[in-house]
Structure formats: structure tokens, C-alpha cells
Amino acid sequence: MKTNYKYLFGPVPSRRLGRSLGIDVTPFKTCSLDCIFCQCGCTTYHITERSEFVPFEDVCTELEQWLAQDGCADYITFAGSGEPTLYSRLGELIAFIKEKTEIPVIVLSNGTLFHRSDVCKETALADIVKVSLSAWNEPSFQKINRPASGLSFADLLAGERNFRNCFNGQLWLEVFLMEGINSKPEQVQQIAELAREIEPDTIHLNTAVRPPAETGVMPVSEKVLCSFCPLFTPPAEIIASFGTVSSANEKEVHAETLAALIHRHPATATQLAAISGSDEEGIRAALAPLVEQNQLQIEVRNGEDWYK
Ligand code: SF4
Structure with missing residues (x-):
């Protein structure tokens, strides 16, 4: 039975x-x-106030339905259209999931709200939390991450350090590097020193392998990215998918897998990209032939394309 979550x-x-x-x-x-490298496009609601954007009870109902009808996943991941710690009932929602299933919970966060004790306490209920650090001082933070009014680089750093102290799970840190913006060795060295103070369990280096069209942001080469890995403690891992030009067969399998889940639950390219670790452009390219062949349709809801 198809369920439209x-x-x-x-x-x-x-x-x-x-x-x-x-x-x-x-x-x-x-x-x-409103990061210059964001693959979801420009931030529409640029805020720091938390809110119950979507009804808590409705999300719980969907989770209960999914657990009853399917319930099979390696992780449940808070990701998608923005920063999940802005959701004011995040802690209650993680607690609800923990009550119902043993599937580990991941929160993909930008880390900007961890200077708040309520956000730290709630997010610490997850099993894995990923935060980010791509700047080394206030001017670079303003240029790269374009924070909402009132957020400072000092808040971000203090918050991420503070979160480490109250979180016993796996803390992952992602560093997004861009050619000519934060890719000079001395800049990366400074980011690495600040990252060490956050004491993450794992560090991921990423870059704009497929540059966001509207910003002209350029990737750092794989060779240069590799040379930066040992600067970090622990040594960083590269998660950018360099040179993964899929074979025709792999692309077909990928598109078929995506189509199968879209047939069960409509989704946007942003959602599919966030959760699969691919990029939106790759998702759209993989699905385009299926749309042409009428195997999938695109419906515009609230200005977004939903595949169904
Ligand atoms: S924090 Fe993430 S979702 Fe928000 S603008 Fe940056 S990349 Fe996009």
C-alpha cells in the first residue's frame, strides 16, 4: 500500500x-x-528562533505508521529542508523514537544553536550527531556561512565544544572546503586547530564536487584535499565523491532504487540528496529519464518539485 508521508x-x-x-x-x-555552498539553494527563513514548524503529533503518527508497515532501516536521520535543531520539540521527538524502536538516530546539524543548553540537552538524546566547521574566524564565518542576525563565530565554536561535553554518542564534524575561499594551507591549518578543540570522533572533508550554479563556488582537487587529511585530529576522511562516474548499469540501479521508494513515498530532490549523500543535480539527472518516460511525475507543492 502506498503511503503519502x-x-x-x-x-x-x-x-x-x-x-x-x-x-x-x-x-x-x-x-x-545561508551557506554559499548549500545545495538546497538560498535560505528562505533565515532564523534562530525555535518553533514547532510541523505538528509534533502528526510526525509521531507517521512514525508509528512507518514502524508498523515497514520499520526496517539502519538509521533514522533528521535531515532535509533546513536545520533540525530549530524544531522546538526535537528532544521529545527523539525520545519518542527511542521509546518505539532501537534504530539509531542521527541528527545532521550546523551546530549554531549548541550555545543553548536546551538544544544541547535535546540533541544529546541522539546516537550520532554531525556538526560543521568551515570557517576559522568571524569574517570567514560571515563570508562562507552567512549566519542569521545575532549568531557569531564565537557562539558556534563555544556551542560545539559545549555539546561535546554533554554528548556521549558519536560526534562527527564536517569541514566543507572551497577553492580560493577556505583552501589555503594556513586557513585549513587554523580550521584543523579549532576542530581539535571540539574533540569529534570522526572528521569528514567535503568539497563542491558539482559546484552550486548560482554561487560559482569551486571544488578543491582530490589531491589537495588528501594532503589536508593529516592536519586533523583524528585524521580526516574524504567524503566528497570524486571521479564516481557511474557505469550505465549503476545509474540504472540507482534510478530504479530511487523510483521504488518514490512510488511508496513522494520526495523532493533535496530530501533524496540529503539522506543519500548524493547531490541534487545527480538525483535530478538520475530521475530525468523516468520523468520523460512518464514512470514518475513532478508535482509542484509550495514552490518545490515533488517526485511521485
Ligand atoms: S547549514 Fe546546511 S542547510 Fe543550512 S545553509 Fe548551510 S548547508 Fe544549507
Whole structure:
């Protein structure tokens, strides 16, 4: 039976996370940052105030339905249309999931609200939390991450350090590097020193392998990215998908897998990209032939393309 979930999407196959069920608790696109490298496009709601953007009870109902009808995933991941810690009932929602299932919970966060004790306490209920750090001082933070009014680089750093102290799970840190913006060795060295103070369990280096069209942001080469890995403690891993030109067969399998889950639960390219570790352009390219052949349709809802 096809179930049209509003807040759940997937489970989507992900290179690093296996089968991951996504939960999207913010309207497109609600974030405390407006990063120049964001693959979701420009931030529409640029805020730091938390809110119950979507009804808590409705998300719980969908989760209960999914657990009863499917319930099979390697992870349940808060990701999608913005910054999940802006959802004011995040802690209650994680607690609800923990009560109902043993599937580990991941929160993909930009880390900007961790200077608040309520956000730290709630997010610490997750099993894995990923935060980000791509700047080394206030001017670079303003240029790269374009924070909402009132957010400072000092808040971000203090918050991420503070979160480490109250979180016993796996803390992952993502550093997004861009050619000519934060890719000089001395800049990366400074980011690495600040990252060490956050004491993450794992550090991921990423870059704009497919540059966001509207910003002209350029990727750092794989060779240069490799040379930066040992600067970090622990040594960083590269998660950018360099040179992964899929064979025709792989593309077909990928498109078929995506189509199968879309037939069960409509989803946007943003959601599919966030949860699968691919990029939106790749998702759209993989699905375009199926749209042409009428195997999938695109419906515009609130200005977003939904595949169904
Ligand atoms: S924090 Fe994430 S969702 Fe928000 S603007 Fe930056 S990349 Fe996009």
C-alpha cells in the first residue's frame, strides 16, 4: 500500500549510512545559516528562533505508521529542508523514537544553536550527531556561512565544544572546503586547530564536487584535499565523491532504487540528496529519464518539485 508521508522520506540507500529513513521537521528552507555552498539553494527563513514548524503529533503518527508497515532501516536521520535543531520539540521527538524502536538516530546539524543548553540537552538524546566547521574566524564565518542576525563565530565554536561535553554518542564534524575561499594551507591549518578543540570522533572533508550554479563556488582537487587529511585530529576522511562516474548499469540501479521508494513515498530532490549523500543535480539527472518516460511525475507543492 502506498503511503503519502509528509514528514518522512525513504528509507534511502546511502553510501555511508546504509538504508536511512529521513525525517524533515522544517519547512523548505529554514536555517540559521545561508551557506554559499548549500545545495538546497538560498535560505528562505533565515532564523534562530525555535518553533514547532510541523505538528509534533502528526510526525509521531507517521512514525508509528512507518514502524508498523515497514520499520526496517539502519538509521533514522533528521535531515532535509533546513536545520533540525530549530524544531522546538526535537528532544521529545527523539525520545519518542527511542521509546518505539532501537534504530539509531542521527541528527545532521550546523551546530549554531549548541550555545543553548536546551538544544544541547535535546540533541544529546541522539546516537550520532554531525556538526560543521568551515570557517576559522568571524569574517570567514560571515563570508562562507552567512549566519542569521545575532549568531557569531564565537557562539558556534563555544556551542560545539559545549555539546561535546554533554554528548556521549558519536560526534562527527564536517569541514566543507572551497577553492580560493577556505583552501589555503594556513586557513585549513587554523580550521584543523579549532576542530581539535571540539574533540569529534570522526572528521569528514567535503568539497563542491558539482559546484552550486548560482554561487560559482569551486571544488578543491582530490589531491589537495588528501594532503589536508593529516592536519586533523583524528585524521580526516574524504567524503566528497570524486571521479564516481557511474557505469550505465549503476545509474540504472540507482534510478530504479530511487523510483521504488518514490512510488511508496513522494520526495523532493533535496530530501533524496540529503539522506543519500548524493547531490541534487545527480538525483535530478538520475530521475530525468523516468520523468520523460512518464514512470514518475513532478508535482509542484509550495514552490518545490515533488517526485511521485
Ligand atoms: S547549514 Fe546546511 S542547510 Fe543550512 S545553509 Fe548551510 S548547508 Fe544549507
